[in-house]
Amino acid sequence: MRLENQAQTSQLTPAADLTRAGLLNDISPNTWYYFSDNKNIAIQQLPSLPYKQDTRKYIHFMAPALINKKTILRFFLTNRSDVQQSVFFCPGWLVDTIELYRLTPGGSHVEALPRELPNDADSLGYRKITLAPHDSATFFAALSYIKAPSNSINPTLTRDTLITEGIVLQHRNKTSIDVITNLFAGLMLMMIFYAFSEYIQSKKPEFLYYIGYSICIGVLLFLKATLHNVTTSFNFFFEGFLDNIIFSAGYICYIIFHRKFLETSKHYKALDRYLLWGSAGIAILTCLYTLAFYFSPDFRLANNLETYTKLLLLATSTIFIIKGLGYHNRLMNYIVMGNISLCLLSIISLVMISMNIKIVSGVSVLNASLFHYEVGITVETLFFLFALSYKNKMEIIVSIQKEEKLKLETERKEMEKQVAVLAAKQDERNRISVDMHDELGSGVTAIRLMSEIVKSKMKDQTLPEIEKISNSANELINKMNTIIWTMTSSNDSVENLIAYIRSYAVEFFENTAIDCYFTMPASIPPREITGEKRRNIFLSVKEALNNVLKHSQSSVVKINISVNDRLVIEIQDDGVGINMEKLRKFGNGLNNMKKRMASIDGGFNIENKEGTRTTFYLTL
Numbered sequence: 168m169r170l171e172n173q174a175q176t177s178q179l180t181p182a183a184d185l186t187r188a189g190l191l192n193d194i195s196p197n198t199w200y201y202f203s204d205n206k207n208i209a210i211q212q213l214p215s216l217p218y219k220q221d222t223r224k225y226i227h228f229m230a231p232a233l234i235n236k237k238t239i240l241r242f243f244l245t246n247r248s249d250v251q252q253s254v255f256f257c258p259g260w261l262v263d264t265i266e267l268y269r270l271t272p273g274g275s276h277v278e279a280l281p282r283e284l285p286n287d288a289d290s291l292g293y294r295k296i297t298l299a300p301h302d303s304a305t306f307f308a309a310l311s312y313i314k315a316p317s318n319s320i321n322p323t324l325t326r327d328t329l330i331t332e333g334i335v336l337q338h339r340n341k342t343s344i345d346v347i348t349n350l351f352a353g354l355m356l357m358m359i360f361y362a363f364s365e366y367i368q369s370k371k372p373e374f375l376y377y378i379g380y381s382i383c384i385g386v387l388l389f390l391k392a393t394l395h396n397v398t399t400s401f402n403f404f405f406e407g408f409l410d411n412i413i414f415s416a417g418y419i420c421y422i423i424f425h426r427k428f429l430e431t432s433k434h435y436k437a438l439d440r441y442l443l444w445g446s447a448g449i450a451i452l453t454c455l456y457t458l459a460f461y462f463s464p465d466f467r468l469a470n471n472l473e474t475y476t477k478l479l480l481l482a483t484s485t486i487f488i489i490k491g492l493g494y495h496n497r498l499m500n501y502i503v504m505g506n507i508s509l510c511l512l513s514i515i516s517l518v519m520i521s522m523n524i525k526i527v528s529g530v531s532v533l534n535a536s537l538f539h540y541e542v543g544i545t546v547e548t549l550f551f552l553f554a555l556s557y558k559n560k561m562e563i564i565v566s567i568q569k570e571e572k573l574k575l576e577t578e579r580k581e582m583e584k585q586v587a588v589l590a591a592k593q594d595e596r597n598r599i600s601v602d603m604h605d606e607l608g609s610g611v612t613a614i615r616l617m618s619e620i621v622k623s624k625m626k627d628q629t630l631p632e633i634e635k636i637s638n639s640a641n642e643l644i645n646k647m648n649t650i651i652w653t654m655t656s657s658n659d660s661v662e663n664l665i666a667y668i669r670s671y672a673v674e675f676f677e678n679t680a681i682d683c684y685f686t687m688p689a690s691i692p693p694r695e696i697t698g699e700k701r702r703n704i705f706l707s708v709k710e711a712l713n714n715v716l717k718h719s720q721s722s723v724v725k726i727n728i729s730v731n732d733r734l735v736i737e738i739q740d741d742g743v744g745i746n747m748e749k750l751r752k753f754g755n756g757l758n759n760m761k762k763r764m765a766s767i768d769g770g771f772n773i774e775n776k777e778g779t780r781t782t783f784y785l786t787l
Contacts, residue, residue: 182245183324185252185298190333191323195221198242198322206237206311210268210277213239213307233312234466240308240322246298253327255285255293256308257337259320260396261406263313267294270305277307285330289338292398295327313407314466316473317520338397344535348392351541355385358548365555373427376420377551383417384544391537408460411473415453418480422446425487428558429499438490445483452476477517484510498554498561505550512543649705661694661787664701665728668708668736672726675712681721681740687728694730694787703763704783707771708736710756711781715740719779736783744775 183197199218208216218241246252258265267280283295296306312318325333358381366374387410394402422442426432431439452475459469484506491503518524519536532538618636652658652667669685676683715724719742727737757773760783764771769785 182243182303185244185246185254185324185326186248188252188254188324188326190329190336191257191325194242194322194324198240200320201239201241202233203237203239204235206235208237208239208309210279210307213241213268213277213309214270214274214305216241231316231467231470233318234314234470235464238310238312238320240310240320241305242308242322243303243305244296244298244324245303246300249300251297251299253295253297254324255327255330255333256296256306257292257321257323257325257398258308258310259318259322260292260398261313261315261318261403262292262310262398263403264309264311265292265294266309267296268307268309270307272304274305280306285334287331287334289334289397289399291400291403293325293330293334296324313403314460314469315407316470338395343532344538345392345395347532347538348388348541351544352385352389352392354545354548355381355388359385371427373424376424376427379420380417380424383413383420387413387417388541408457411456411476412453415449415456415476419446419449419453422449422483425502428554429502434496435490435494435499438487441486441490442483445479445486448479449476449483452479481510481514498558501550501554501557505547505554508546508550509543512539512546516540516543649702649709652701655698658701659695659698661696661730661734662691664696664704664734665691665730668705668726668728671705671709672712676716676724679716681716682723684723684725685728686726688730691730696734696787700767700769700785703767704734704736704769704785707760707763707783708738710760711738711783714756714781715742715779718745719743721778730787732787734785734787738781739776740778742778745773745779747775 181197183192183194199220201216201218203216216239218239240258244254256265256267268277269280270277280294280296284290285293285295294308298304308322310320323337359378362374362377362381365371366378390405390410394405422445426439426442429435431442452472456469456472456476459472460466463469488503488506488510491499491506516536516539519526519534519539525534527533614636658664658667665687669687672683672685712724715721715738719740721740721742724738724740727739729735760781761771764783764785767785769783772782774780
């Protein structure tokens with residue numbers, strides 16, 4: 168009797184006519200609903216449950232409160248045609264199980280309908296219903312949902328002959344947000360290639376973490392677009408579990424990337440600790456979420472852990488932004504601005520999901536929560552590129568500075584090495600000059616003295632050989648003194664060179680018929696000159712003075728010396744001059760002077776000018 172009353176009540180429910188069924192006809196106005204805590208309701212109890220009207224408010228609902236419940240839908244169908252009609256019933260999107268029942272004529276019995284699905288891979292969300300001509304019946308759909316944070320009840324009917332088109336329209340027809348999501352997934356693919364090229368060039372590990380982040384977010388967006396409204400086992404797994412795992416893994420990589428890219432462990436130790444704790448916390452919550460998802464009978468625990476994971480990520484991002492704004496660093500500012508954009512737009516996306524609000528009226532991608540999250544990712548990516556460009560520029564500058572510093576250090580070491588070698592040479596020169604003075608000098612002087620003693624004893628019977636020995640010893644002493652002078656490092660100055668030339672010239676012409684006049688600056692600047700240069704200049708001047716004495720037939724020789732940026736020594740006599748045409752092309756004296764001055768990068772010139780003028784010059 169109770170079933171009959173329920174059957175009569177069913178007749179009062181607006182009936183959906185199968186003859187009018189086409190593609191995805193909404194039967195929400197014809198459908199009543201009931202949520203039961205008992206998942207094992209006896210099928211004979213279905214007609215007596217306290218159903219409520221208007222399922223349209225459940226077109227979008229937050230699922231956690233209903234995951235542990237059994238949802239029963241009741242709807243009344245009729246076939247007013249003269250032929251049998253078949254339709255496919257779809258209760259919504261992420262429905263894990265669908266069990267259809269029919270109230271038999273007269274309301275005396277409830278029978279289960281066979282599980283008939285369309286011949287299509289995307290068919291888990293559909294069940295077939297058939298009515299005889301001019302038949303009417305009350306149907307019940309017992310539903311359970313996948314473990315997803317949001318779901319919907321949106322019952323539709325599609326004629327069996329149009330089911331292929333219906334599936335295409337419902338699950339494979341790409342909407343504007345799907346196309347845009349694919350574009351954003353393509354953007355992440357580009358960033359993967361870009362980061363990989365950066366890693367190949369620099370071998371920096373932070374780019375591997377950015378690749379991991381880009382892969383996770385790119386795969387997440389691609390699957391969101393590809394599997395949108397698809398009722399397959401993989402999509403149920405993706406929407407229920409895998410999307411949160413990919414999301415968490417991506418942002419763990421993202422946080423580690425920030426730590427490596429900004430070198431927070433070196434420059435921002437306090438911030439580095441927060442980021443480390445944040446990534447560790449997200450990893451721990453993700454593991455707990457996995458355990459709760461598979462082992463807890465109450466989905467609300469897993470859902471709460473997923474919510475806590477996102478709140479921890481939000482808190483970590485907020486701390487990063489607040490502390491990052493306190494650092495006056497351009498690279499940090501770029502990254503912080505990207506995080507601000509991503510954080511704000513992610514919050515907008517979450518608010519739109521949780522409150523089911525629309526930003527604009529009508530159909531628009533602006534009403535899609537995923538679109539705002541994708542815009543946030545894009546803006547963050549742009550700021551990352553700005554930061555990377557700036558960092559590369561700064562690293563180039565630092566690299567150049569290091570190269571210059573290394574170059575200067577190498578030059579300094581080379582200079583120190585040369586100075587050490589020079590010092591060793593100077594020490595050796597000084598040692599040789601001392602040895603020559605002490606050993607050879609005393610010996611030659613002894614020879615000269617003994618020759619003079621022999622001459623004095625022999626008086627008028629002096630042998631020519633004794634005279635030659637005395638002169639040779641005398642000349643050898645002079646030459647040895649010159650060598651000792653050139654080898655002594657304390658004499659390495661222009662002033663000492665000029666003084667030595669003056670002393671030698673005056674002494675050289677002292678017992679001759681030639682008067683020597685010497686002119687030099689009153690003040691000589693302190694300029695160093697090597698022993699090699701002093702030796703070659705002095706020997707060149709000595710050769711010029713010998714030529715004056717032997718060949719000039721002059722009575723006066725003037726030696727003028729000037730010192731500024733160059734040392735110039737000019738020797739002018741008033742003799743017969745030099746015949747440049749009859750001069751032997753390769754005369755030893757002149758050639759020696761020329762070679763000596765050329766060997767020290769100096770110059771030599773000889774000319775007829777009121778006698779002979781010989782000029783030596785050397786750049787100091």
